[in-house]
Amino acid sequence: MPCIYRIKLGERVLCGARVPLSCGRGTCPFGPQLWERLIRHDRQSRTIWLMPQMRMVGLEDLDPEGLAPGVYVVKSIVLSAGGRGRCRSGRRSTR
Amino acid sequence: MSLRQALDAVRLLDLSDRGEGCRIAVIDTGAASDAPLSGQANLTQRSMVDTEGHGEHIHRIIHSILPEAELFVVKVPNPVPDHLFISAMDTVAKWRPHAVNISMGSEFATDGGDPVSVYADKLSSVAVLVCAAGNGGPRPLSVGSPACSRESLAVGAVSMKLRPWSSSSRGPTLDGRFKPDISAPTGYLVPWGLRLVGTSFSAPLATAAAALLARELESPFLARRILQLTAQPVPVSLLNLAFVRGTMGASRPSIRRLLKILSVSTDPRNVVGMGLLDAAKALEEASRISQSLSQR
Numbered sequence: 001m002p003c004i005y006r007i008k009l010g011e012r013v014l015c016g017a018r019v020p021l022s023c024g025r026g027t028c029p030f031g032p033q034l035w036e037r038l039i040r041h042d043r044q045s046r047t048i049w050l051m052p053q054m055r056m057v058g059l060e061d062l063d064p065e066g067l068a069p070g071v072y073v074v075k076s077i078v079l080s081a082g083g084r085g086r087c088r089s090g091r092r093s094t095r
Numbered sequence: 096m097s098l099r100q101a102l103d104a105v106r107l108l109d110l111s112d113r114g115e116g117c118r119i120a121v122i123d124t125g126a127a128s129d130a131p132l133s134g135q136a137n138l139t140q141r142s143m144v145d146t147e148g149h150g151e152h153i154h155r156i157i158h159s160i161l162p163e164a165e166l167f168v169v170k171v172p173n174p175v176p177d178h179l180f181i182s183a184m185d186t187v188a189k190w191r192p193h194a195v196n197i198s199m200g201s202e203f204a205t206d207g208g209d210p211v212s213v214y215a216d217k218l219s220s221v222a223v224l225v226c227a228a229g230n231g232g233p234r235p236l237s238v239g240s241p242a243c244s245r246e247s248l249a250v251g252a253v254s255m256k257l258r259p260w261s262s263s264s265r266g267p268t269l270d271g272r273f274k275p276d277i278s279a280p281t282g283y284l285v286p287w288g289l290r291l292v293g294t295s296f297s298a299p300l301a302t303a304a305a306a307l308l309a310r311e312l313e314s315p316f317l318a319r320r321i322l323q324l325t326a327q328p329v330p331v332s333l334l335n336l337a338f339v340r341g342t343m344g345a346s347r348p349s350i351r352r353l354l355k356i357l358s359v360s361t362d363p364r365n366v367v368g369m370g371l372l373d374a375a376k377a378l379e380e381a382s383r384i385s386q387s388l389s390q391r
Contacts, residue, residue, distance in 0.1 A: 002202070
């Protein structure tokens with residue numbers, strides 16, 4: 001379960017929900033236990049969303065210190081049919 | 096088990112309504128070539144017809160439940176980037192549907208703050224947004240976006256024995272809300288000779304019921320709440336070993352850890368939501384509310 005707010009910006013790893021703070025056990029808005037699970041499988045995106053304005057920008061254009069108060073950053077995601085585990089359709093069994 | 100038995104389980108067969116005046120939209124991998132369409136939009140470079148074996152089934156299922164409903168399909172690529180999916184939701188809003196079926200989702204558990212969920216909440220003021228919970232179960236926190244948005248109706252799956260389907264995604268959301276909202280059967284045989292498995296095919300049953308309710312009440316919010324509150328309880332057994340194993344995830348099993356997470360991850364509201372969809376009871380309740388509102 002990757003985290004939608006964990007943003008890698010060069011050497012820094014930011015918490016998009018609490019930008020410009022770094023991602024860490026103590027800063028995670030979901031608590032230290034969930035943080036451990038969320039960072040286990042990370043997946044990065046080249047584009048991000050500046051919320052709540054819903055403005056999509058490239059990761060290289062992010063200036064964490066220059067963001068207005070209340071703005072949070074979310075990774076761009078991909079949706080698929082069936083989600084993580086694929087749904088199946090199969091021929092009827094003859095039995 | 097057939098589609099007819101699945102419809103019987105959620106009491107959609109009890110209704111003689113053929114969906115006249117209902118407008119239903121589907122955002123998926125395409126449409127069936129042999130089911131009618133009242134409107135369409137194609138966000139891919141290919142033809143509207145589904146070649147992925149996903150959207151066409153959803154289109155056909157909804158048409159076979161409500162043959163007189165107006166159906167609209169937006170075809171998106173699979174996988175689809177979030178900005179294109181938001182465009183698809185924007186297109187759907189122009190048709191003013193009563194219900195929208197979304198059987199696509201992400202693997203990211205969110206707190207409803209991602210753009211797709213935020214836009215889904217906005218669209219929920221126009222139509223009942225019925226989202227498949229996903230097939231990421233039995234891990235907890237496996238309901239992705241847009242099913243984990245606040246105002247959508249996330250549909251989990253139960254087996255044809257009306258027990259929780261082990262691969263149906265489980266809540267809670269990252270901010271601790273219960274998800275899915277309700278459940279519907281999966282794994283049924285459709286008249287065109289296939290067995291369809293996954294929450295993607297549970298969602299169309301709830302979409303049909305949601306469209307009937309939204310048409311009756313003219314309020315997507317009320318329709319969603321009535322579907323939740325009239326759902327029938329589904330027994331969740333802690334004695335099911337596969338079920339308990341799923342809650343442990345990949346971590347090393349220990350009694351201490353099991354006790355810590357068992358109460359949250361096996362809460363029925365995080366497995367089957369408020370229970371099994373009961374379309375007849377929901378519509379009965381909707382008629383009662385509609386009458387009392389008109390008497391005012």
